[in-house]
Structures are given as C-alpha cells and as structure tokens.
Amino acid sequence: MALPKDMRLKGHRTFNYIYKNSITYHGELMTFKVARSNPAILLTHKYKSNSNNFRVAIAISKKVSKKAVVRNKLRRILQEWLLTNIQKINNHKPYWLLVNLKFGVFYNDKSRLLEEFQKLMFKSRLIK
Numbered sequence: 001m002a003l004p005k006d007m008r009l010k011g012h013r014t015f016n017y018i019y020k021n022s023i024t025y026h027g028e029l030m031t032f033k034v035a036r037s038n039p040a041i042l043l044t045h046k047y048k049s050n051s052n053n054f055r056v057a058i059a060i061s062k063k064v065s066k067k068a069v070v071r072n073k074l075r076r077i078l079q080e081w082l083l084t085n086i087q088k089i090n091n092h093k094p095y096w097l098l099v100n101l102k103f104g105v106f107y108n109d110k111s112r113l114l115e116e117f118q119k120l121m122f123k124s125r126l127i128k
Contacts, residue, residue: 003079006081009057009096013041018057018098025124028118034124037094054126056082056097063103075112081114085127095126110116 004039009015030060058078060071078099099117106112121127 001080001083002076003056003082006053006084007055009055009098011041015039015057015095015098018096021036022096022098025120025125027116027120027123028102029106029113030120032101032120032124033098033100035096035098035125037096052094054095054097056099058099058101060101061103064101077110077113077115081117091124097124097126 007016017038018033018035021038022033025032025034039052056079058075060074062071065071082087118127
C-alpha cells in the first residue's frame with residue numbers, strides 16, 4: 001500500500017532544501033536525512049494543506065538493483081512498515097525524512113532491512 005499524498009515529498013526544491021538543511025544518520029544499509037519541514041516550499045506543488053505534517057521520500061538508486069521490480073518492492077516494504085507504525089511517529093513534530101538505500105546484496109533479507117530501518121528511526125528520534 002502506498003503512502004498517502006499528505007505524507008509524500010516531491011519536487012526538486014524540496015530535495016534541495018533537505019540536502020542543505022538536514023541532519024544525516026548513517027546505517028549499514030541506508031542513510032536518513034532528517035530536516036525541519038518548510039511548508040512554503042510545497043506551495044508550488046499545489047498542496048491544499050500547508051500543514052507541518054511528517055513527510056517521507058524513499059530513494060533507491062539503480063546501484064541497489066537494475067530491476068525496477070526489485071527497487072519498487074523494497075520501497076513498498078519500507079512504506080508498509082511506516083504505515084503500520086505511524087501511530088508511534090511524532091506527528092506533532094514537523095519533520096521531513098529522506099531515506100537513501102546503499103547498494104549491496106541485501107534486498108533478499110527483509111528482516112535485516114526492516115531492523116535497520118527501525119534502528120535508524122529510533123536513532124533519529126522520529127520514534128520514541
């Protein structure tokens with residue numbers, strides 16, 4: 001199941017803002033870039049609500065796998081974890097999260113991927 005539209009990040013200005021103003025958390029399989037939200041950037045994308053919600057973007061490069069099917073499967077696994085654990089996420093804290101997967105042969109190990117994702121969510125204090 002995909003993320004709801006009010007949780008998605010899009011647009012090059014948004015990603016430029018995250019790269020310039022974020023704190024990076026490194027893991028073995030992925031990196032997190034967490035930045036304070038800036039709803040003024042999203043106004044150009046015609047979002048109806050400019051609230052300071054928690055928003056996420058998951059970027060998986062072709063270095064992880066050349067097959068789009070595999071990359072989409074990894075993205076869906078991480079999005080599903082987010083949707084099932086959304087109550088634990090601090091929605092009152094307006095943060096934007098960019099998840100970049102590092103390349104390697106780990107996409108067959110779903111439990112290892114989710115364990116790393118959860119560990120970085122705790123490390124970045126997005127979940128208490």
